[in-house]
Amino acid sequence: MTTPSEPVVIVGGGQSGLAAARAALSAGLRPVVLEAGAAPVGSWPDYYDSLTLFSPARYSSLPGMAFDGGDPDRYPTRDEVVAYLHRYSTSIDAEIRTGTRVTAVHARPRGGYLVHTDSGDEIAAAGIVAASGSFGNPYLPVLPGRHNYAGEVRHVAHYRRPEPYAGKRLLVVGAGNSAIQVAYELASQARVTLAARAPIQFMPQRIRGRDLHHWLRVTGADLLPRSVLTRLVRHAAVLDTGVYRDAIASGLLARREMFTAFTADGVRWADGTEEAVDAVIFATGYRPNLGYLAALGALERDGLPRHAGGVSTTHPQLVYLGLEFQRSFSSNTLRGVGRDATRVLTALALPGGLRRRPRPTPRGSVRP
Structure with a gap:
């Protein structure tokens, strides 16, 4: 005992x-x-x-x-x-x-x-x-052709800084806060596309002059269980002051529907076209x-x-x-x-x- x-x-x-x-x-x-x-x-x-x-x-x-x-x-x-x-x-x-x-x-x-x-x-x-x-x-999804791809594949858990990717062609996979934050940072050094299964959803970081987390506390939303919250918020949302939304709207960050497979030197998109890429960073949770x-x-x-x-x-x-x-x-x-x-x-x-x-x-x- x-x-x-x-x-x-x-x-x-x-x-x-x-x-x-x-x-x-x-x-x-x-x-x-x-x-x-x-x-x-x-x-x-x-x-x-x-x-x-x-x-x-x-x-x-x-x-x-x-x-x-x-x-x-x-x-x-x-x-x-x-x-x-x-x-x-x-x-x-x-x-x-x-x-x-x-x-x-x-x-x-x-x-x-x-x-x-x-x-x-x-x-x-x-x-x-x-x-x-x-x-x-870290979770890495299994995609066809991964083992034949010659470029770099890593999870965002193993990403540190943008300088090693200067001048390269990159994909960042994901639609959450980490994916957007890392893709935006990389865009200062490289050509970056966000690959996601659905359009990026944004939520304002500040509402009526206060950070969103103030409102989560005073309304009790921070305490809501998943079963209730998912009825109110249908998709994961990225907290944004407007910078990330503008980056996508201006073309600084391209966004495409998730690719379907790796090729030897890149990826195959959902429309069947292929593109060479140097590295793919997964922000997939x-x-x-x-x-x-x-x-x-x-x-x-x-x-x-x-x-x-x-x-x-x-x-x-x-x-x-x-x-x-x-x-x-x-x-x-x-x-x-x-x-x-x-x-x-x-x-x-x-x-x-x-x-x-x-x-x-x-x-x-x-x-x-």
Whole structure:
């Protein structure tokens, strides 16, 4: 059986894992965070250099620590987010182990779990929080001819800056914020076409002098579940001050219907014409990074978790955090993941869930 000394193991030390650790402490549980990377900042250092948040600083913080250090209406840069998460991790009274990749989780016959790591360690856990995030498993669609194409193919997760593409012919695949932001940046150095299955939909970044996220908060739209939101917004929309719409209208950014196949030196468009291109960058989203739960039987065949609002429907004392639309529009964002963390960690600490820790733990530290 589980004992009070056994921790709740949180897999992932990015924004979701850190929010989970704080919520676990508030619920009287003892968290141990296992982060595969060198620092408890998730995948943020790996994003492209020019990335900024789509929400202002005042709407982009985790529970208990404001995103300070400047104009609250600025859009924080990638590096600002990394620094913020570093500060946040040091404020949490929990053990955080970096450089520790979880390889598998197994259920124990008499309750609880055994967590296996890439260093060969086995950690007994009273419960599991799968907080490895929505951005660690880039999705690349399978298209005919891909293996015969001689050019470069990469996901936007592996794109950094535009200079290496100067003077080249590029396609950026996607219709979301990252696709437009990267394509616009590349257009200063290269000839770029956006390839998407449908026309780009835009949403104003500012309405009546205020950022959209102000209105999401005051109207409660940020809390809407997918089932409601999809009835109100039919297509994914790109936040825009007008710059991106003008770039497409002016021809700076061309837009075409998605190509159907790769050729040896380019692509074949839907009308049958072929075009040579030097590189194709896919901004086609991510899938949950939950392979370590496969042997447990907690996932669907496509790798998605079986859950209701972040609580596993297959195993007790197993919860998820940071999934897209886990409970609401903002579930996998800095501003929203804390609400979900409180919910799922409270569920773990309810009677019949995990035992509460008998006394506060000493202040932990981030250690390799």
